[in-house]
Amino acid sequence: MNDAYIIKGYRTAVGKAPRGFFRFKRPDELAAETIEFMINQIDGFDKSTIDDVIVGNAMPEAEQGLNVGRLISLMGLKIDDVPGVTVNRYCASGLETIAIAAAKIKSGMADCIIAGGVESMSFIPMGGYKPVPGYNIVSKGNEDYYWGMGLTAEQVAKDYNIKREDQDIFAFNSHQKALKAIEEDRFKNQIVPIKIDEIYLDNNNKKQTRSFNCNTDEGPRKDTSIEALNKLRPVFANNGSVTAGNSSQMSDGAAFLMIVSENYLKKLNIDPVARFVNYSVAGLPPKIMGVGPVKAIPKVLEKSNLKLNDIELIELNEAFASQSLAVLNELNINNDIVNVNGGAIALGHPLGCTGAKLSIQLIDEMQKRNLKYGMVTMCVGTGQGAAGIFEIL
Amino acid sequence: MKYLGLDINSREHNHISLSDGLFFNQENNYEELCEHLVQHNIDAVIIGNNGYGSKRHIPVIKKLIKRLGIQVYLIDEKSTSVICSSCGFRKIKKGKFIKCHRCKEVIHRDTNAAINILKRFEKGFWGSNDDHVLRRKRRKFKSKMNSINQNILQGLNKGIDLAEEKYYGVVIGNEGQHFSAGADISMIFLMAVEQEYDELHYAMKLFQDTMMRMRYSSIPVVAAPHGYTFGGACELCLHCDRVIAYAETYVGLVEVGVGLIPGGGGTKEMTLRASDQFRKNDVEVNLLQEYFLNIGMGKVSTSGYEGFDLNYFKKDKDQIILNKKNQINFAKQTALNLHEAGYTKPIERTDIKVLGQQALGMFYVGADSMLAGGYISDHDKNIAKKIANVISGGNLSQQSFVSEQYLLELEREAFLSLCGERKTLERIQYMLKNGKPLRN
Numbered sequence: 060m061n062d063a064y065i066i067k068g069y070r071t072a073v074g075k076a077p078r079g080f081f082r083f084k085r086p087d088e089l090a091a092e093t094i095e096f097m098i099n100q101i102d103g104f105d106k107s108t109i110d111d112v113i114v115g116n117a118m119p120e121a122e123q124g125l126n127v128g129r130l131i132s133l134m135g136l137k138i139d140d141v142p143g144v145t146v147n148r149y150c151a152s153g154l155e156t157i158a159i160a161a162a163k164i165k166s167g168m169a170d171c172i173i174a175g176g177v178e179s180m181s182f183i184p185m186g187g188y189k190p191v192p193g194y195n196i197v198s199k200g201n202e203d204y205y206w207g208m209g210l211t212a213e214q215v216a217k218d219y220n221i222k223r224e225d226q227d228i229f230a231f232n233s234h235q236k237a238l239k240a241i242e243e244d245r246f247k248n249q250i251v252p253i254k255i256d257e258i259y260l261d262n263n264n265k266k267q268t269r270s271f272n273c274n275t276d277e278g279p280r281k282d283t284s285i286e287a288l289n290k291l292r293p294v295f296a297n298n299g300s301v302t303a304g305n306s307s308q309m310s311d312g313a314a315f316l317m318i319v320s321e322n323y324l325k326k327l328n329i330d331p332v333a334r335f336v337n338y339s340v341a342g343l344p345p346k347i348m349g350v351g352p353v354k355a356i357p358k359v360l361e362k363s364n365l366k367l368n369d370i371e372l373i374e375l376n377e378a379f380a381s382q383s384l385a386v387l388n389e390l391n392i393n394n395d396i397v398n399v400n401g402g403a404i405a406l407g408h409p410l411g412c413t414g415a416k417l418s419i420q421l422i423d424e425m426q427k428r429n430l431k432y433g434m435v436t437m438c439v440g441t442g443q444g445a446a447g448i449f450e451i452l
Numbered sequence: 453m454k455y456l457g458l459d460i461n462s463r464e465h466n467h468i469s470l471s472d473g474l475f476f477n478q479e480n481n482y483e484e485l486c487e488h489l490v491q492h493n494i495d496a497v498i499i500g501n502n503g504y505g506s507k508r509h510i511p512v513i514k515k516l517i518k519r520l521g522i523q524v525y526l527i528d529e530k531s532t533s534v535i536c537s538s539c540g541f542r543k544i545k546k547g548k549f550i551k552c553h554r555c556k557e558v559i560h561r562d563t564n565a566a567i568n569i570l571k572r573f574e575k576g577f578w579g580s581n582d583d584h585v586l587r588r589k590r591r592k593f594k595s596k597m598n599s600i601n602q603n604i605l606q607g608l609n610k611g612i613d614l615a616e617e618k619y620y621g622v623v624i625g626n627e628g629q630h631f632s633a634g635a636d637i638s639m640i641f642l643m644a645v646e647q648e649y650d651e652l653h654y655a656m657k658l659f660q661d662t663m664m665r666m667r668y669s670s671i672p673v674v675a676a677p678h679g680y681t682f683g684g685a686c687e688l689c690l691h692c693d694r695v696i697a698y699a700e701t702y703v704g705l706v707e708v709g710v711g712l713i714p715g716g717g718g719t720k721e722m723t724l725r726a727s728d729q730f731r732k733n734d735v736e737v738n739l740l741q742e743y744f745l746n747i748g749m750g751k752v753s754t755s756g757y758e759g760f761d762l763n764y765f766k767k768d769k770d771q772i773i774l775n776k777k778n779q780i781n782f783a784k785q786t787a788l789n790l791h792e793a794g795y796t797k798p799i800e801r802t803d804i805k806v807l808g809q810q811a812l813g814m815f816y817v818g819a820d821s822m823l824a825g826g827y828i829s830d831h832d833k834n835i836a837k838k839i840a841n842v843i844s845g846g847n848l849s850q851q852s853f854v855s856e857q858y859l860l861e862l863e864r865e866a867f868l869s870l871c872g873e874r875k876t877l878e879r880i881q882y883m884l885k886n887g888k889p890l891r892n
Contacts, residue, residue, distance in 0.1 A: 189735040192817045194809035194847060202820030205813075210824050297826035 061320050063161035064331035065449070068175075068419040069097045069251045070314035073276045073407040076180035080273045081311035084255055086123045086179035087130050090114065090313040094135030094173060096251040097315055101329070106136050108323075110169035112143040113159055115152025115176030117410035117440075119145050122182045131177070150376060150437050151340065151445035152176050153314060153414025158338035158447060160318040170323040175315030175415035185309070203346045208440060209295030209306065212379035215349035216300050219385040223300040226380035227288040230305040230404045233377060237279040237401025245400055245427070249419050250274050278308050278407040305380035310407030314415035333422045336432070336448040337363035343442045349382025351444020352436040353389045359434075359446040367392070370448070371430040374417040376437030377402035386438075400424060413437065418449065425451045456489070457570030458499045459529065459562050460509055468513075469562030471570040482516050494522055500529030500569040525573065525618070532568035533561055598628055600684045601636035602655060605662045615671050621787030621795075622669075624688065625676030625780045631701070634683025635659065637710055641880045644871040652871060656864050659684070659716040663691040664856070670797045672790035676783040678776060682706045682752070686764060687718040693790060695770040696783040697756040703764045704752030708835055709889035711876030714747060715867035719842045720859040722747060725763055726843075727805040736851075737811050744815060744843050748836050802855040806845025815840030831875040831892055838866040 071093055074081035081089065094112070098104055112135070114128035132143030148155040153176030160172035185207075192205040203211075215221065240246060252274040261267045283304070293299035294306075324331055339362060341354035352375065360367060367390065375397050377383045383402070387394060400406075400420065403413065417435045425433045436446035457471030468476040468485060472492075476485045489497065497517050499510060514524045535542055536552040537559065551558045608624070615622045625631070643652040666673045666688070675689045678698035686703050689695045697703070705714045705722075713719055722743040730736050743763060745751065751762055756772040759765040771786075773779050819836035822828045828836070841847070842862045845854050870876045875892050882890035 189737065190814060191737065191810050192813035194813040194816070197813045197816040197820075198847075202817050203824075205817040206821055206824065210821055213825070295825055299825070 061165050061167060061322075063164040063318050063320065063335045064324055064452070065157075065333045065335060065422065066317050066319055066324070066327075066329055066331050067097050067100060068249070068314070068316035068332070068415075068422060069093055069100075070249050070412075070416045070419050071253050071312050072246075072250050072273050073278060073310045073312040073409060073416070074181075074273065075277045075407065076309040076311050076409075079181065079277050079311060080255060080271070081179065081253075082181040083257060084179070084253070084311065086116075086177045086182065086311070086313065087127055087134060089179070089253065089311070090127075090131045090175075090177035090315070091134035092253055093175075093177075093251050093313045093315050094131065095137075097173075097317060098136070101327070104327075106138055107140045109136065109141045109171050109173060111160070111163070111172045112136070112141055113146055113156040113172060113174045114143060115146050115148070115154075115156045115174075115411040115414060117147060117149045117152055117178060118183045118185075118187050119147055120183060120187050123177065123179060127177070132173075147411070148340070148443070148445065149440040150378065150408070150410055151414050151439045151443070152411035153416060154338065154418065154435055154437070154445055154447050155340075155414065157316060157318060157335060157415065157418060161335040161338070164318060164320045170320045172318050173315055174318055175313065176409075176412040177313035178409040178411040178413075179311045180309040180409060181311050203344075204441060206345065207295065208348070208378065209301055211346060211348045212301045212306065212381050213296045213299045214346050215379070215385050216381035218347060219350070219381075219388065221300070221381045221384045224289075225384055226300060226305040227285055227302075229377075229380040229384055230288055231283065231285050233398065233402045233404040234279050234283050235401075236399065237276070237405035238281060240400035241275060241279060245424070246276065246420070249423050276406050278310065279401065279405040301379055301381055305404065307376075307378050307403035307408035308406075310409040312407065312409035312412045312416060314412050314419055316415060316418060331452050332426065334450045334452055336365075336450050338445070338447040340439070340443055340445045343444065345442035348440055348442045348444075349379060349438045350385050350389065351438035351442070352386045352446060353444065355444035355446040356390060356434070356436055359448055363448050365432065365448065370432050370434045371396060372399065372421060372425050372428070372433040373397045374421045374433070374435045375402065376408065376413055376417060377404045378408065378438055380404060382438055414445070414447075418447070422449055422451065425449070454493060454495050455570055455573060456492075456494050456497050457566040457568070457573070458497050458513075459532070459566040459569060460500070460513070461562050467562065469560065469566045471563070471566040473563050475560075475562070482513065485513075486516060486520055489517065489522055490520060496523035496525060498525045498527050498569055498573040500532060500565060501526040502529050527569060527573055529565065529569055532572065533565040535568055537564045537567035537571065598626060598630065598632040598685075599634060599636040600632060600659075600688070601639055602658060605658050608662050609665060612665055612669050612671070612673070616669060619671065620791040621672040621674065621784075623674045623676060623780060623783045623787055624692070625678075625783060627780075628679075630679030631677040631681045632685035632688075633680050634685050634706070635716065637880050638884055640712075640871065641877065641884065644877055644880075649868060649871070653864065653868060656715050656867055660860050660864065663687060663717040664860075667691045667693070668797055668800060670795075672787045672795045674783045674787045674790075676779050677701050677703065678779065683714065683718075684716050687714055687716040687721070690721040690764065691717060693769075693795075694783075694786050695765050696779060696786055697759060697765065697770065697772050698776050698779055699756045699772050699774050700776075701756040701759060702752050702754065703756075703759045704750060704762070705747050705764075706750040706752060708748060708750040708832070708839075709879070710883050711831060711835060711873065711879035712870050713835060713839050713842065713863070713866050715863055717860060717863070719747060719839060719863045719866075720856055722763070723806060723843050723845070723859055724801065724804050724856070725766075727803075730805055736805075736807055737814055740807060740811055740843065741814070741818075744839060747839050747843070748819075800856060803853050804845075804856065804859065805851060806843075806848065806854050806859075807851050808844055808846070808848030810851065811844035812840055812847055815844065829891060831873070834873070835870065838870060842866055
């Protein structure tokens with residue numbers, strides 16, 4: 060059987076939503092510019108040999124609606140030959156696209172695929188513009204299928220006895236790690252600088268143009284402290300423990316990787332960066348979707364004949380501090396190898412993009428540290444968990 | 453039609469003065485009065501009613517005149533004797549005979565009053581008519597905080613019947629501290645506790661029918677709310693053709709506080725108003741949600757102006773007035789204007805767009821999320837579900853157009869089912885006892 064190799068991967072800096080630097084940047088443009096940048100990094104690359112563009116997106120509507128994958132393939136590659144598809148597994152969409160691409164390559168259906176995700180939470184609200192829960196499901200007492208994610212985080216905190224103090228400390232550490240990483244320029248190789256031009260009316264109602272470069276993650280806060288986090292009020296439940304400070308941020312961003320087969324590698328004459336080993340998703344009650352990785356991680360380890368000890372670096376998506384702590388405690392994961400450069404609480408969580416973004420961060424960091432196996436894992440809305448394993452070559 | 457004004461002077465042996473200048477005293481035993489009325493083919497007599505001095509004699513005279521087959525109307529005679537009957541000048545010297553400073557006319561005080569009474573009636577001072585209704589509200593029944601009970605509803609019906617016959621419109625207002633704190637929950641509580649559901653059903657039907665009667669009458673109905681305008685009183689305002697609200701008005705559908713839903717057409721009206729706002733290709737559920745939350749959270753406006761934001765008042769129709777003294781007068785003027793503009797009875801609506809299961813699912817999830825977040829209680833969720841059921845027109849599998857009566861039926865059903873709940877009764881009892889809502 061073929062193997063799927065990752066040769067390139069780039070992400071945009073992650074902007075805050077809804078008032079960050081990407082607030083007026085359309086998600087399809089963001090994605091297209093990322094892909095364009097990635098293609099330009101490979102000398103003499105023939106764009107028409109790409110088989111497919113797979114785009115993960117958690118809220119595919121409005122600006123990112125209408126098969127946005129195909130629109131991105133047209134806009135990013137500037138040729139008609141390459142098709143595009145949109146994939147949705149909420150927060151795992153980005154990772155799912157990599158898995159689909161790998162599966163296609165392994166089975167011989169394709170040789171070169173661009174996979175990744177894009178999300179603009181500035182444009183599209185959480186849950187979309189028109190949530191319409193099914194009456195027949197809901198009237199039978201299954202309202203939790205449609206619960207907001209914050210409520211599930213509260214439920215996890217309650218069920219797994221995660222204290223507010225621990226959550227705040229976890230959130231604080233995430234910010235510190237992220238700030239340190241940015242200071243040390245650890246994300247520099249991954250980030251595509253995006254130039255934004257804005258036309259606006261100034262105070263005198265005159266048209267003005269301003270342009271700026273976005274190449275640093277906007278999320279981490281220098282001014283935060285445990286005391287400040289302690290003071291925040293719970294936002295999802297009365298007397299709850301989940302606050303805006305210990306939840307992931309709403310963000311805008313895009314991330315794409317190029318995944319190719321062995322034959323294609325030879326043709327291109329280029330060294331691969333990593334191999335995609337395996338990927339698993341698992342289901343669990345929607346009420347406690349936060350602990351999804353607890354089911355997904357053992358599943359993927361078993362399939363790839365590895366043990367948890369073999370994994371040297373983990374990117375666990377910090378949807379909520381409560382959920383992350385529950386997963387770490389349940390699986391007894393070594394805290395030192397998890398989110399070494401900060402997580403979504405500090406860096407942001409652009410839903411559909413996150414899977415691809417974390418994969419890029421993981422591969423880059425493992426290369427720097429000379430490690431072999433790494434894992435990207437996250438909880439997924441409506442009671443799912445996902446985990447994927449990468450091997451650095 | 454030939455009318456005659458009649459003034460009773462209680463200070464002078466109940467002398468009777470007519471607007472055509474004749475006097476009768478009590479010794480005549482009203483026989484001459486009766487003869488006079490018959491001779492001149494009078495169709496109706498308007499009696500000035502000041503509410504205290506002539507209280508004893510009005511029923512007697514009324515009875516006598518009615519026996520002759522002549523209609524009798526009572527009308528507020530306030531300040532009829534201090535206005536000149538020929539020029540309307542206000543300050544005229546007091547005394548038996550009065551002389552107007554402007555037109556220099558000399559006239560007997562009581563005749564002047566009788567003419568003014570007649571004029572007031574002919575001019576269409578229906579205000580007197582609604583005062584008649586409201587006086588009953590204030591004095592006769594003395595209900596707490598002007599709460600609306602069956603007698604007031606019957607009074608309203610009677611007032612509208614009367615106005616349709618004789619007047620140009622109806623103004624509903626009062627001069628108490630507050631307009632009204634809503635329907636009389638003590639009655640509902642008693643009926644619910646004794647499990648007299650048929651009577652309760654009848655009472656609710658009467659309430660709804662009265663509200664519908666106000667909307668679908670051939671005369672304009674104008675409400676003049678001020679101060680507390682809660683629950684049933686808010687529903688009353690929702691059904692008026694115009695609302696002239698005082699700036700200091702606290703309006704809201706607060707029935708959830710006592711474990712009920714607005715049962716007098718309030719929920720129906722919110723559905724109807726939401727339906728009117730729907731535009732093509734809109735996400736209707738989001739809009740409907742606003743109206744749902746008005747009821748579900750018992751939102752009360754902090755001023756008359758906020759009433760517009762909460763959709764209790766209609767932006768293009770209703771008005772806010774800052775001068776409370778002028779409020780009723782302005783309301784009367786509004787009713788007159790409506791009449792002069794050619795007011796006709798509206799046609800009953802059958803084109804209310806309800807969203808069915810599409811909206812119901814979302815409201816169920818919303819209520820459950822609030823419960824899971826600890827913001828509301830189990831019973832609140834239960835009530836929210838009932839409101840959702842009415843406001844989305846039941847569990848219809850598609851968007852449909854329904855009539856008002858259909859929604860009113862759903863509303864009654866939900867109201868009655870909640871009256872059978874123990875927690876609702878506890879809430880009503882607590883409210884009656886402590887004047888504060890209970891969270892259970």
